Amino acid sequence: MKRLLSIELQKIWLNKASRVLTLTYFILLSFIALIASVNFNIGPLKFQISEMGIFNFPYIWHFNTYIAAIMKLFLAIIIVSMMANEYSYGTLKQNLIDGLSKKEFILSKFATIIFFSLCSTIFVFIMTLILGYSFSSYTELSIIFTDLDYLLAFFVKLIGFFSFCLFLGILVKRSAFALGFLLVWNIVEGIAKGILTFRFFTEGKTASYITQFFPLEAMSNLIVEPFSRTSFVKSIGTQMGVENLKDYSVHFSTIFIVLVWTYIFLFLSYRILKNRDL
Numbered sequence: 001m002k003r004l005l006s007i008e009l010q011k012i013w014l015n016k017a018s019r020v021l022t023l024t025y026f027i028l029l030s031f032i033a034l035i036a037s038v039n040f041n042i043g044p045l046k047f048q049i050s051e052m053g054i055f056n057f058p059y060i061w062h063f064n065t066y067i068a069a070i071m072k073l074f075l076a077i078i079i080v081s082m083m084a085n086e087y088s089y090g091t092l093k094q095n096l097i098d099g100l101s102k103k104e105f106i107l108s109k110f111a112t113i114i115f116f117s118l119c120s121t122i123f124v125f126i127m128t129l130i131l132g133y134s135f136s137s138y139t140e141l142s143i144i145f146t147d148l149d150y151l152l153a154f155f156v157k158l159i160g161f162f163s164f165c166l167f168l169g170i171l172v173k174r175s176a177f178a179l180g181f182l183l184v185w186n187i188v189e190g191i192a193k194g195i196l197t198f199r200f201f202t203e204g205k206t207a208s209y210i211t212q213f214f215p216l217e218a219m220s221n222l223i224v225e226p227f228s229r230t231s232f233v234k235s236i237g238t239q240m241g242v243e244n245l246k247d248y249s250v251h252f253s254t255i256f257i258v259l260v261w262t263y264i265f266l267f268l269s270y271r272i273l274k275n276r277d278l
Contacts, residue, residue, distance in 0.1 A: 004104060004107055004108035004111050005108065005111040005112060005115055007095075007108055008082070008108050008109065008111065008112040009112065009115070011082065011085075011091070012078065012082065012112070015081075015085065017081065018078050018081060018082065021074050021075070021077055021078050022074075022075070022078060024074060025071060025074035025075055025120075026120075026123060028071050028074070029068055029071060029120070029123055029124065029127065030127065032064055032067055032068065032127065032131070053137075054226075055131050055132060055134070055135035055136055056132075056135070056136045056137055056138060057132045057136045057138050057139070057143045057144045057146070058143055058144070058145075058146035058147035059147075059226070059229065060128055060131060060132045060136065061128060061146075061147045061148060061150040061151065062147060062150050062223070062226040062229065062248065063226045064124055064127065064128045064131070065124060065150045065151060065153065065154040065223055066223045066224075066225065066226050068120065068124045068154065069154060069157055069158070069223055072120075072157075072158055072161055072162075075116050075120070075158075075162065076161065076162060076165045076179075076182075077175070077179065078116075079109075079112075079113065079116075079162050079165040079166055079169065080165050080166075080168065080169040080175045080178045080179055081169075081175045082109070082112070082169065083109070083166060083169030083170055083173070083175075083178075084169060084173060084174055084175040084178070087173045092105070102270065102273045102274050103270060105273065106266060106269055106270045106273065109166050109269075110163070110166075110266060113158075113159055113162040113163060113166065114159065116158070116162065117155055117158035117159045117162065118155065120154075120155075120158055121151055121154055121155045121158070124151070124154065125151055129144075132144065149249075149250040150223060150250060152250070152255070153222040153223050153250045153254075153255065154222075154223065156222060156255050156258050156259065157219050157222045157223065157258065159258075159262055160215070160218075160219050160258040160259070160261055160262045160265075161219055163261075163262045163265040163266055163269075164182070164215060164216075164261070164265050165178070165182065166265065166266075166269055167265040167266075167268055167269045168181050168182055170269045170272050170273060171268075171269075171272060185215075185216065186216055189211070189214045189215075189216050189217055192211070192214070193207065193211045193214070193217065196210055196211060212254065212257065213257060215258075215261045215265075218254055218257040218258050218261060219258055221251075221254045222250065222254055222255065222258060223250070224246065224247075224248055226248065228246060229248055
């Protein structure tokens with residue numbers, strides 16, 4: 001596995017576009033820290049983002065993993081381009097001629113996915129500790145390491161999403177079309193969710209139960225939006241008489257669904273590659 005990962009990392013680092021995107025991704029992740037310095041001046045209302053409690057432990061684990069997950073598109077472009085380049089430059093055929101099996105080829109791509117996902121998770125973990133210790137009002141160990149399951153959800157979310165991108169890259173062969181297909185799939189899931197919610201199951205619970213098995217919806221459900229958890233938003237809701245009953249916890253059933261989809265995407269990627277005439 002180490003040899004396979006080394007081959008893929010060399011391909012990525014020698015490609016200027018992939019190298020720039022990788023560096024840009026991690027630089028943007030570090031920009032989360034800049035949120036702490038943002039000041040809002042709305043008439044007589046003046047406040048700083050860091051004073052809203054978003055960098056308090058354990059809430060910061062939820063906030064940082066949610067924001068970091070939004071930036072995964074940069075690495076998704078790398079994963080898709082990685083496959084497109086294999087076809088464009090003929091490296092896939094050359095790797096197979098040199099003795100690499102199609103199974104090993106897929107494993108090398110998956111090893112790269114795990115590597116990027118793990119590096120991203122470790123990066124977010126370290127950055128969160130630094131920000132938390134700098135701004136959090138609570139620094140007791142029992143509080144700091146509460147809600148670490150958001151990091152697990154973040155890791156699984158990246159693996160599932162990148163595996164989907166790998167599948168699309170193999171299926172479509174062209175990075176632009178693969179990313180376009182990803183957008184179309186997202187729209188299709190949104191339309192299907194809307195139809196199920198407003199046309200067939202107006203109570204909403206049945207529709208949510210069905211759509212939780214959609215691949216992108218399942219990945220989205222791993223880390224739900226954290227903004228309505230802030231005391232600022234809660235106080236507004238209380239004044240308006242709106243009760244917030246949203247469940248923010250990480251559910252291991254959702255993690256299982258995403259892992260099943262990850263296996264399906266990898267299996268389909270292998271089957272397509274195995275049956276395709278290269």
